[in-house]
Amino acid sequence: MRTNVAIVGAGPAGLMLGRLLDLAGVDNVILERKSADYVLGRIRAGVLEQGSVDLMERAQLAGRLHAEGLVHDGTLLSFDGDSHRIDFKALVGRSVTVYGQTEVTRDLMEARTGTTIYEADEVQLHDFDNSPSVTWRKDGVTHRLDCDYITGCDGYHGVSRASVPATALTTFERVYPFGWLGMLVDKPPVDHELIYAHHERGFALCSQRSPTRSRYYVQVPTSEKLENWSDEQFWDELRRRLPARTAEALQTGPALEKSIAPLRSFVAEPLRFGRLFLAGDAAHIVPPTGAKGLNLALSDVAMLADALIEHYGERSDAGLDAYSVNALDRIWKAERFSWWMTSLMHVFPDAGAFGRRIQRAEFDYLTGSLPAQQSLAENYTGLL
Known part of the structure; x- marks a missing residue:
């Protein structure tokens, strides 16, 4: 098998990347070690920033979100019984939408038109410095996928970041x-x-x-x-x-x-290793206090999708070359806010x-x- 982009991980980050590439005509294959039912059964929070709502609209998947999502114009903070409402709408003119990560995943799974391989065991990444490929076993048979690029969207415990030589990676963590x-x-x-x-x-x-x-x-x-x-x-x-x-x-x-x-804070740097890119929880973890985890993952893959579409459409690598720096700039600001909210509350x-x-x-x-x-x-x- 061959494709343009191999996506490791079929959570919301990998599925959103696949969706954006599908809409742009960029061939991709998603590999996931768990079953589709398992992926859909994971219960996760979902407070979507306006940028994530906009991304769902770009992906042509915002119908159910707008019908069922709960728009919040503010939030209440309490300290030892003393309460104060933070009015997002009045303060900055924006809101957030409560729409579970499970529902985001469901929308993306149902809209998927490209190839997704679930229950892919023993996934391994090869030669991502030059001629990348991914191998896996399914039903006792070893398969190989050759590609131009690999994107690791397979979470904190996934194979993608673990495949990077320790000498090439710097990690920052607070437990x-x-x-x-x-x-x-x-x-x-x-x-x-x-x-x-x-x-x-x-x-x-x-x-x-x-x-x-x-x-x-x-x-x-x-x-x-x-x-x-x-x-x-x-x-x-x-x-x-x-x-x-x-x-x-x-x-x-x-x-x-x-x-x-x-609860933990975690960041890996850089996010590019030759033709391998990290995104979502494979690259960073934030404590949930600031409601940033899903939003950061979607921001990563939106940036990465734009860069890959630019590469295949305009033959420019400017976006790919800038991805790690630009993504990390946003990641660290989200890490700061999540740390601050956690420290306060x-x-x-x-x-x-x-x-x-x-x-x-x-x-x-x-x-x-x-x-x-x-x-x-x-x-x-x-x-x-």
Whole structure:
């Protein structure tokens, strides 16, 4: 087999890249080690910046998003019960749209016209300095795909970044001493917008998937075990951390899904190695506090798609040559914002009384300063 672009990974980043290339007439093949059902079954958050909504429109896939997505013009921040709404629309003239990553993936999968190979085992990348190819095994048979370029969209634990020699790669990482215990429930959201709450017992987040389905999170130590949390224990802890009026309005119910996600910040540099490009979680991880993970991945592949389309359409490599630098510039700004939001809203075990007072001073400065609120709104809704 031969194609122009081999895409490793059929998550939203790989599928979006494939979709944009398909629309431009650039041949591509997507390889995915998991089954289609497994990919579609992964439950992930989805707060889309305006740029991501625009990208879905460019991909001709925004119909269901506009019909079912929940547009949020702001968000509520709470610190020890004191609350302040950040009005995105008034501050920067933009909004975000809540539309689950699972739904983005579903739209992309259903629209896929190119070749996607699921359950591709033992994927290996070869000779991406000169004449790249990818091999894999399926049904006991080894297959080979020759290509012009390989794009690694296969996540933090994928084969793409692992294929790069350690001497060619620099990584930056911060592992946080806590995670998020999340619970999905078929109950209406407690508020029409997201609520971020700081409390001395830990962070809490009230999120949502639809007008009838909610997702809630509480900060827990990294050592915490899921089996230690009954539904009732979760609801009791969540209520303790929320403003009193919000806690009273909370509708509880049995968990549809419950999980613990660790938090980390991670960046790999550079993002190009000969004819191999990294994008999405293969290149970077952000803590979910700033709602940047999916948006960064979509931004990466939009930039990469433009560069590949330019290469095949205009025979110019300017975009490909600039991809790593330009993508990393946006990535680090998103990393900064996600780190800042995480630092403001969470309880850090070793911060002590001084650290708590600094967090309080930061919250008071934010809520009392219009420029500070504009900065938050600009970053949260997406830097242009």
